[in-house]
Amino acid sequence: MAQEARADFNEKLAARGVSRRDFLKYCGSVAALLGMSEMYAPQIAAAVEKGALQPALWMAHGLCTGCTESMAQVDSPDVPTVVLDLLSVNYWETVMAAAGTQAEDNIKATVAKGGYVVIVEGSVMTGDGGNVLRIGGRPGIDELKEVAANAAAVIAVGSCAVDGGWVAGKWGGDTANMVGATGVTKFFADNGIKAPVINLPTCPVNPEWVVAMLVDVLLMGQLADGSILKKLDDKGRPKLIFGSTIHDNCPRRGHFENGEFVVFGSADHAAQEAAGWCLYKMGCKGPQTQTNCPLVRWNRRASWCVEGGSPCIGCGNVDPAAGGAGNWFDASAPFLSRLADVRLPSVGGVQPATIGAVVGGVAAVGLVAHGLGSAAKGRIKGVPTEDQKVFDAKKKGGDK
Amino acid sequence: MARVVIDPVTRIEGHLRVEVEVDNGVVKDAWVSGGLYRGMESVLLGRAPSDAFYVAQRICGVCPISHGHASTMGSEAAMGIKIPNNARIIRNIIEGAEALHSHILWFYTLTALDYVDVVSALSANIADTYALAEAAGTSTADFGAIQKRLKGFVEGGQLSIFTNGYWGHPAMKLPPELNLIAVAHYLEALEMQAEAAAIIAVMGGKFPHFMTSLPGGTVWIPTEEKLDDIYFRWQKVRNWIANAMIPDTIAIAKQYLDATTYGKGCGNYLAWGVYDTEGGDPTKRIMPRGALVGGLTPSDPKPEAIKEYIDHAWYTSGDALNPAKGETVGKFDAYSTDAKYSWVKAPRLDDKPMEVGPLSRMLVAYVAKVPGVVSLIDSTLAALGVPGKPEVLLSLLGRVGARNLEAMFVADEMGKWIGELIAAVKGGDSKYFVDQTGEGEGAGLWEAPRGALGHWVGVKGGKISSYQVVTPSTWNMSPRDKNGVRGPLEEALVGCPVADAAKPLEALRIVHSFDP
Numbered sequence: 066m067a068q069e070a071r072a073d074f075n076e077k078l079a080a081r082g083v084s085r086r087d088f089l090k091y092c093g094s095v096a097a098l099l100g101m102s103e104m105y106a107p108q109i110a111a112a113v114e115k116g117a118l119q120p121a122l123w124m125a126h127g128l129c130t131g132c133t134e135s136m137a138q139v140d141s142p143d144v145p146t147v148v149l150d151l152l153s154v155n156y157w158e159t160v161m162a163a164a165g166t167q168a169e170d171n172i173k174a175t176v177a178k179g180g181y182v183v184i185v186e187g188s189v190m191t192g193d194g195g196n197v198l199r200i201g202g203r204p205g206i207d208e209l210k211e212v213a214a215n216a217a218a219v220i221a222v223g224s225c226a227v228d229g230g231w232v233a234g235k236w237g238g239d240t241a242n243m244v245g246a247t248g249v250t251k252f253f254a255d256n257g258i259k260a261p262v263i264n265l266p267t268c269p270v271n272p273e274w275v276v277a278m279l280v281d282v283l284l285m286g287q288l289a290d291g292s293i294l295k296k297l298d299d300k301g302r303p304k305l306i307f308g309s310t311i312h313d314n315c316p317r318r319g320h321f322e323n324g325e326f327v328v329f330g331s332a333d334h335a336a337q338e339a340a341g342w343c344l345y346k347m348g349c350k351g352p353q354t355q356t357n358c359p360l361v362r363w364n365r366r367a368s369w370c371v372e373g374g375s376p377c378i379g380c381g382n383v384d385p386a387a388g389g390a391g392n393w394f395d396a397s398a399p400f401l402s403r404l405a406d407v408r409l410p411s412v413g414g415v416q417p418a419t420i421g422a423v424v425g426g427v428a429a430v431g432l433v434a435h436g437l438g439s440a441a442k443g444r445i446k447g448v449p450t451e452d453q454k455v456f457d458a459k460k461k462g463g464d465k
Numbered sequence: 466m467a468r469v470v471i472d473p474v475t476r477i478e479g480h481l482r483v484e485v486e487v488d489n490g491v492v493k494d495a496w497v498s499g500g501l502y503r504g505m506e507s508v509l510l511g512r513a514p515s516d517a518f519y520v521a522q523r524i525c526g527v528c529p530i531s532h533g534h535a536s537t538m539g540s541e542a543a544m545g546i547k548i549p550n551n552a553r554i555i556r557n558i559i560e561g562a563e564a565l566h567s568h569i570l571w572f573y574t575l576t577a578l579d580y581v582d583v584v585s586a587l588s589a590n591i592a593d594t595y596a597l598a599e600a601a602g603t604s605t606a607d608f609g610a611i612q613k614r615l616k617g618f619v620e621g622g623q624l625s626i627f628t629n630g631y632w633g634h635p636a637m638k639l640p641p642e643l644n645l646i647a648v649a650h651y652l653e654a655l656e657m658q659a660e661a662a663a664i665i666a667v668m669g670g671k672f673p674h675f676m677t678s679l680p681g682g683t684v685w686i687p688t689e690e691k692l693d694d695i696y697f698r699w700q701k702v703r704n705w706i707a708n709a710m711i712p713d714t715i716a717i718a719k720q721y722l723d724a725t726t727y728g729k730g731c732g733n734y735l736a737w738g739v740y741d742t743e744g745g746d747p748t749k750r751i752m753p754r755g756a757l758v759g760g761l762t763p764s765d766p767k768p769e770a771i772k773e774y775i776d777h778a779w780y781t782s783g784d785a786l787n788p789a790k791g792e793t794v795g796k797f798d799a800y801s802t803d804a805k806y807s808w809v810k811a812p813r814l815d816d817k818p819m820e821v822g823p824l825s826r827m828l829v830a831y832v833a834k835v836p837g838v839v840s841l842i843d844s845t846l847a848a849l850g851v852p853g854k855p856e857v858l859l860s861l862l863g864r865v866g867a868r869n870l871e872a873m874f875v876a877d878e879m880g881k882w883i884g885e886l887i888a889a890v891k892g893g894d895s896k897y898f899v900d901q902t903g904e905g906e907g908a909g910l911w912e913a914p915r916g917a918l919g920h921w922v923g924v925k926g927g928k929i930s931s932y933q934v935v936t937p938s939t940w941n942m943s944p945r946d947k948n949g950v951r952g953p954l955e956e957a958l959v960g961c962p963v964a965d966a967a968k969p970l971e972a973l974r975i976v977h978s979f980d981p
Contacts, residue, residue, distance in 0.1 A: 129526040131529065159478070197502045202470075235508070
């Protein structure tokens with residue numbers, strides 16, 4: 066970067082009450098989030114220094130607003146930095162000042178200029194001709210088609226936007242789910258929309274990932290040169306974030322290895338939980354859920370699901386290509402049971418035949434497939450079936 | 466007559482359209498349309514009650530705790546479970562943390578931009594701003610730096626989330642210095658709502674969508690370290706509410722006293738009550754249960770007296786049913802304010818529309834003479850120059866103020882609950898969960914920050930056999946019923962002044978006062 070440009074940028078920072086030192090520190094935290102060395106901080110800084118704020122549109126579809134709520138919890142950088150200094154978020158229903166006509170004008174002006182990124186929150190609602198979600202007096206999907214057609218990139222935040230989420234879940238009784246919830250990937254494929262899609266599942270989305278992607282994709286020029294796409298897996302998810310399972314990084318992993326499990330509802334439950342034992346036997350979906358929750362944690366690192374005492378419910382298990390058919394609710398429930406019919410991680414080369422051969426202890430098979438506590442190594446003998454209660458054989462203390 | 470449409474209504478949870486008929490600068494009629502149908506009740510059928518706890522929260526990402534608790538309580542009622550005392554206290558603290566989070570977020574992030582002119586803050590005199598903050602008894606910040614940051618941002622020409630706001634609108638009445646104070650606290654509020662949410666994260670794994678209040682009790686087990694953590698987070702939030710949010714509310718209210726003259730609405734108020742006392746009797750809650758119909762005389766609301774009407778909503782069966790036997794079968798035909806115009810049903814209690822929310826809870830508590838509520842309301846009325854006149858609360862300004870006063874009340878109560886939990890743990894009570902199943906039907910009648918909430922649950926053979934939800938926004942945002950009677954928000958909009966039909970800011974204030 067030319068010296069003059071840098072000086073100009075420093076003035077802009079100063080005008081906003083941000084010192085260059087603070088700015089580089091911030092870039093360092095972004096680098097850390099991305100799993101990169103802080104050595105990359107100057108490169109991120111250079112990317113950010115390019116000038117005008119990146120325009121963005123945050124679109125609300127079949128949502129609970131939990132992903133926006135989740136974004137409000139981020140502090141690295143904090144929300145004011147994101148919406149005032151990093152992006153120009155010209156449309157974001159939950160927090161924007163304008164309403165009605167004035168709000169819709171913001172969309173039109175941004176789309177006309179081009180070069181914007183779209184963030185989609187909530188399921189894409191196709192049921193009843195798209196009328197199960199009406200925005201501005203028409204089906205919400207009509208608006209989505211318009212903003213997506215000209216977008217530089219689309220980030221689907223939260224499992225609903227990725228593949229429909231729980232909204233696509235099977236309805237009880239004889240009724241077919243009529244709301245037609247699907248995800249951005251499938252909706253774009255069905256409607257010939259070519260904009261590149263980055264999928265950030267979980268329910269809600271972890272805001273640290275959103276910030277990381279915004280910086281990585283938008284500010285480092287990786288969208289323009291196409292390099293971002295090489296960093297995504299076959300589900301459109303950034304490999305850095307979704308390349309390992311919760312079980313891989315779980316702080317309670319040692320207790321798993323020791324056979325120390327919390328037994329749900331038992332007399333010793335409280336004592337076992339206070340000691341931080343493993344929740345696998347409560348139905349934890351950590352072994353088949355690919356996110357880095359144990360590392361990034363939630364709510365400014367205050368805690369995360371397993372630390373709270375609950376098994377992981379697999380809210381990040383998605384299947385974007387399948388649309389609603391792959392939603393996490395149907396894939397992971399009943400949450401407090403170990404399942405016979407679950408989706409295993411694509412890493413580790415699991416063969417369908419292997420899955421079919423064992424009924425009952427499929428999550429345990431996932432572990433074997435992972436090479437984690439592999440039966441071949443004799444660490445967990447004969448793991449594959451639930452009936453053998455192999456964990457009981459290894460029990461220590463209060464595991465009854 | 467001019468038809469004015471606000472669609473989308475922004476700064477709310479979800480999708481809402483409001484149409485008003487304006488004549489001579491005053492709203493004569495109104496229609497409120499909910500825009501989204503997801504089918505949660507149908508998705509939960511046939512699932513385990515614990516699955517319903519985890520997923521029913523996804524009805525609302527701003528109040529998932531309340532939905533989680535109402536779901537769990539509904540299942541517990543159906544299965545005949547009584548939870549341990551420790552679980553009761555823990556649920557109260559988590560619920561209280563959500564109320565603080567939600568009220569802070571609502572006042573500063575969602576509704577303040579209806580009253581605070583961000584652009585006007587640029588012309589504030591810094592010395593005068595400090596003087597005003599001191600006179601108002603509200604906390605100070607580095608006002609100069611904040612104004613400078615704002616200036617740099619505005620001069621950059623890209624206004625981001627502030628683009629196209631109602632800046633300079635004739636209904637904006639705050640002096641520049643008070644606008645600057647409010648902008649400073651708008652930024653601080655983002656910190657404080659996150660701090661309150663972090664209490665939930667510690668006790669529930671994360672927020673939004675927590676993990677721990679399963680049917681039977683709680684799976685969160687307090688340790689000394691965790692109790693320490695929540696205590697200090699609570700103290701920080703509580704002090705900020707006392708030292709910034711409450712004095713801000715009074716200072717801003719003084720500039721908008723005309724808002725006590727309109728926005729009353731249907732004048733019927735319902736609260737199921739929230740925050741259980743020992744024993745879990747729903748008629749003995751800390752925020753009490755009660756109904757006020759057409760005046761300030763309390764009565765006990767009977768859940769059996771609820772009926773949901775679908776004359777003006779896009780549903781095809783289940784008209785005039787009680788939620789315990791309710792059906793939800795959606796089918797869009799056409800949008801018409803003369804026929805069907807909403808995805809929201811019209812619930813009625815004894816065939817009357819009922820307003821729910823902090824105003825309803827605070828009025829019910831005031832009439833029931835809950836000491837902390839009485840002193841907060843009486844001192845606020847005195848500060849605004851209307852001592853002894855609680856009837857001024859039945860208005861737009863009353864609805865706004867009641868929410869913030871409730872935040873103060875809950876913040877103070879929460880301190881007691883944390884003490885109660887520490888005492889219970891020290892006393893050796895180690896029971897958190899009851900491992901029990903059963904069958905039957907029950908209801909979790911509770912309160913979300915934005916009002917009375919009910920989950921009606923049937924459990925058979927370990928699975929959910931029936932599920933119906935009536936949310937606060939179903940009550941408040943309801944369309945007309947079979948008799949053509951308007952819903953609470955529709956009624957509150959009638960009589961609202963609108964200075965500029967192209968920018969219906971005053972109508973937006975009324976919509977936001979319900980926190981949809």
